Amino acid sequence: MDITLQGQYSHIANMLIRQLRTKEITLDEFLMQCAYWGVKTLDDIYFKSIPTRPLEVVDYEGLSYSKKNRLPKEYYEDHPEVMGYYQDKDRIMRENKDNLWRLEAYKEHIPESDLKAHEKLDKRINDFRLKLEG
Numbered sequence: 001m002d003i004t005l006q007g008q009y010s011h012i013a014n015m016l017i018r019q020l021r022t023k024e025i026t027l028d029e030f031l032m033q034c035a036y037w038g039v040k041t042l043d044d045i046y047f048k049s050i051p052t053r054p055l056e057v058v059d060y061e062g063l064s065y066s067k068k069n070r071l072p073k074e075y076y077e078d079h080p081e082v083m084g085y086y087q088d089k090d091r092i093m094r095e096n097k098d099n100l101w102r103l104e105a106y107k108e109h110i111p112e113s114d115l116k117a118h119e120k121l122d123k124r125i126n127d128f129r130l131k132l133e134g
Contacts, residue, residue: 012037035110038102045099048092050089054081056081057085096128096132099128
């Protein structure tokens, strides 16, 4: 995200928080404005692919459960790709689930009468669900 866009987002966030603090808007209005802001920035919320398994991970996964349990600590030090892959995979899965949760939260706070916004959200939510379920 470039600095200009980041500054605009910061300005919008500060304005909404100020309006909430000064009671210019209610909490429901604040959440609705945040949800509409989220819909405007849907391009920033996309499903991230799981990284490709390196050869070391493929070999590791080919080991039996008992062999994996008997591997010395040095194995993981000598093959940092193995744990790195699982850490990256877990992080990306968490980010994808968090993004799905965020999209569903936006949908909850946008009036049902706004069919266009709901249609955009439904499309993105369905895309996330299909990809998460694999």
